[in-house]
Amino acid sequence: xxxxDGTIAGWYGSGTDIHDRREAMEALERSERRFRTLIExxxxxxxxxxxxxxxxxCSRQWTSFTGQTEVDSRGRGWLAMLHPDDWxxxxxxxEHAQGDGLLAFEARIFRRAQGRYxxxxxxxxxxRNEAGQVTEWLGTSTDxxxxxxxxxxxxxxxxxxxxxxxxxxxxxxxxxxxxxKGSSSFEEFSESIGHRLAALARVQGLLSRRxxxxxVPFDTLIREELSxxxxxxxxxxxxxxxxxxxxxxxxxxxxVQTLALALHELATNAVKYxxxxxxxGHLRVEWELRGEDEAHKRLFIDWRETGVPERAEKxxxxxxxxxxxxxxxxxxxxxxxxxxxxxxxxxxVHCTIDIAVPSDSxxxxxx
Amino acid sequence: xxxLLLRGRRILVAEDEYLLADDLKEVLELANAEVLGPxxxxxxxxxxxxxxxxxxALLDVNLGGEPVFSxxxxxxxxxxxxxxxxxxxxSALPPRFxxxxxxxxxxxxxxxxxxxxALLG
Numbered sequence: 001x002x003x004x005d006g007t008i009a010g011w012y013g014s015g016t017d018i019h020d021r022r023e024a025m026e027a028l029e030r031s032e033r034r035f036r037t038l039i040e041x042x043x044x045x046x047x048x049x050x051x052x053x054x055x056x057x058c059s060r061q062w063t064s065f066t067g068q069t070e071v072d073s074r075g076r077g078w079l080a081m082l083h084p085d086d087w088x089x090x091x092x093x094x095e096h097a098q099g100d101g102l103l104a105f106e107a108r109i110f111r112r113a114q115g116r117y118x119x120x121x122x123x124x125x126x127x128r129n130e131a132g133q134v135t136e137w138l139g140t141s142t143d144x145x146x147x148x149x150x151x152x153x154x155x156x157x158x159x160x161x162x163x164x165x166x167x168x169x170x171x172x173x174x175x176x177x178x179x180x181k182g183s184s185s186f187e188e189f190s191e192s193i194g195h196r197l198a199a200l201a202r203v204q205g206l207l208s209r210r211x212x213x214x215x216v217p218f219d220t221l222i223r224e225e226l227s228x229x230x231x232x233x234x235x236x237x238x239x240x241x242x243x244x245x246x247x248x249x250x251x252x253x254x255x256v257q258t259l260a261l262a263l264h265e266l267a268t269n270a271v272k273y274x275x276x277x278x279x280x281g282h283l284r285v286e287w288e289l290r291g292e293d294e295a296h297k298r299l300f301i302d303w304r305e306t307g308v309p310e311r312a313e314k315x316x317x318x319x320x321x322x323x324x325x326x327x328x329x330x331x332x333x334x335x336x337x338x339x340x341x342x343x344x345x346x347x348x349v350h351c352t353i354d355i356a357v358p359s360d361s362x363x364x365x366x367x
Numbered sequence: 368x369x370x371l372l373l374r375g376r377r378i379l380v381a382e383d384e385y386l387l388a389d390d391l392k393e394v395l396e397l398a399n400a401e402v403l404g405p406x407x408x409x410x411x412x413x414x415x416x417x418x419x420x421x422x423x424a425l426l427d428v429n430l431g432g433e434p435v436f437s438x439x440x441x442x443x444x445x446x447x448x449x450x451x452x453x454x455x456x457x458s459a460l461p462p463r464f465x466x467x468x469x470x471x472x473x474x475x476x477x478x479x480x481x482x483x484x485a486l487l488g
Contacts, residue, residue, distance in 0.1 A: 159459040163429065166454025167384065170473035174386035254431055258385065331385035335407055335431075 044140035045109075047078070049124070051134065053094035053103075062141075067112035083108035083117045090122075101126060103139060118145035168204070171257070172197065178323045199264035202228065203257050215250035215358065218299060219243070222285060225263045229271050240276055245287035249299050252358050255336050259353070262332060265324030266303055266351060275305035275348055282306050289357065297357040305348030328353070372480050373400035376487060379424035380405035381412050381438065382452065383431045387472070391425060391452070394476040400483070407431060412438050417445070423486050424449035425470075425479065428460070436461060448486035452479070 001009045039046050039059055046059040058073045066073075066081040073081075082090055086107035093105035103124040108117035124139025175196050183189035202224055206216050222243060223232060232238045251259065267276075275281035287301045325342055328351060332338040338355040378400045382388040388405035395402050403421060406412045408431050415421055416438075424442055426435045428451055435451075442449050443463075450468040451460065457469055468482050 159455055162456055163454035163459075166472040170387050170454070171384060173473040174390050177390070178386070254383065327385075330389075334385040334388070334405075335383055 042140075044142050045120075046138075046140050047073070049137045049139060051098060051137075053079075053091070053097075056136065065112070066110055081110050083110070093122075097124070097126075097137070098134070103137060106144070109141060118143055119148040120144060168200070172200065175200070175261070175323075178326075182323050195268060196261070196264065198228065199225065199260060200257070203260035206260075207253065207256060215253065216256050217247065218249045218251055218287060218301070219245065219247045221251065221256065221260060222263060222287075225260060225267055226285075228264075229267050230276060240282050242282070242284045243286075244284070245301075246289060249287065249289060250358055251299075252336070252356070255332075255338075255355060258327065258331050258335055259355070262324070262327040262353070265327055266349070269324060269349065270305055274308050278308065280307040281348070290354075295359045297359065299355050299357050301353040301355075303349070303351040303353075305350070308348035309346065372398040373483060373487070375399070375401065376422045376483070377401045377403055377420055378483065379403040379412065379415050379421045379449075381407075381424065381430060381435060382427040383407040383429070384427075387427075387452075387474075390476075391474065391479065394479055395483075397476075398480045398483075409433055409435070409438055416441055421445075421447050423447065423483055425452050425483075426450070428453040428455050436464075439464060439467070450479075450482050450486065 001012060003009050040061070043061075045062040045065060047055050047062060048057040049055045053076065055074050055076075055078050058070055058078070062068070062073060062078075063070055068077070068081050079087055079090065089105055090107050093103055097103035104122070106119065106121050109120045110116070111118050120141045121144045122139060122141040124137045126134040127136050127138060129135050176193060179189055179193045179196060183192060203221075206221065206224060226232060226238070226241065226243075230238050230241060232241065232243075235243070237243060270276040270283055275283040282305070284304050284306070285301070286304075287299060289297050290300050291297045328340050328342050332340050332353060332355070336355055338353060340354070341350075341352045343350045373395065378395050380388060380391050380395070380402055382391060382405055385407075388407070392402045392405055403415050404411070406415075412430075421442070424447060426439060426442075426449055428435050430438075439449065439451075440463075450470055451464070452470045452472060452474050453460075454472045460467075460469070468486065470479060470482060
């Protein structure tokens, strides 16, 4: 306070305690930092918008995912990063959002690093003022592309399972009717069909044990089939059996079943009438890879029975009314262009099968 | 089954499983149809296309690992009626084949003949 001449007469002062305010501001800053860290650390793309989907801000995730700058994303700029086919759905969702008090839609968003679109689920809730009016929207877009892919894959697998189940039933029906035709008594039918279904079951086991990227190797198939009839040692040899050939030669899945059924008929025949039915008989199965060209390798299988001199009249063909021969001489060539031969030599059965080996570059798709 | 059912009709059979193809052939021949094929691949089926020799066709959906749809499209273009013989569900087939009859495996012989009769009018 001053005198009339302007000299200072005294001081008044007032103090305001700003301690609390300061504390509150610091707390707010800390809270904002935490909030920002939270937003920037989450995997979702986060953004703010005002009514009608006019963006006012987006998080770093959006800019680094799409390559679009924050400024460019504002307003309806974000729409440019969505798949054009999804624009309509996105805009329609915004139209409904106001009334629903919730924004929710799915759309594909472009990922710059991959150069392709990925499926996203987008959700936002409105922020309201004290009067209950919407002041802005806070939204997130979540990457659900892997989920989409897995769902699609699952759909394919279920369809495939249905297809295979019905197909195998049709094969069982065909095998049954052929076995019926080739049987002269119920006992004969009962025995043959039991063994044939068991052979089918074995091959289904082989096919389902492998994972989708691997194939059934020939040596596994021949051992599995012969083991059902006779004892084999670790090398795959038995008292009257010699198996010789490279391990791991892959078979096309569509061939495995028919080849297994054919080998089953050969083995059954050998056990009943051929090399495995008598002393002095011997079965030698040899196989080798042929062909110069890596992409066109062929597996040549040679099944030779020896020491089977006398064969009675009724034993001159495979059992089952020629069903076995039908598989070898017709089914294998038909299904896979596999040249085959079947011959009764004075010494026993001699059969050859020549099949294409799938090269690595032709790894199968899910069929 | 009357012998007149499919008399002289030329039916293309595309089925890669030999036993099933052979069964279909037998059913059709019993109905006095003339069987084209059977064929186990798209490549072999192509030989019968465009020559105007096919009256109708039975198609397995999967031929040696290849979907049969390209062949089905060609038949549609040439106005050759056909049916799918398949283990696949209707939902696994493209919508453009919505009106194509689907025979479930294992296919019943009488039903196969009846379906073909309906297709051939």
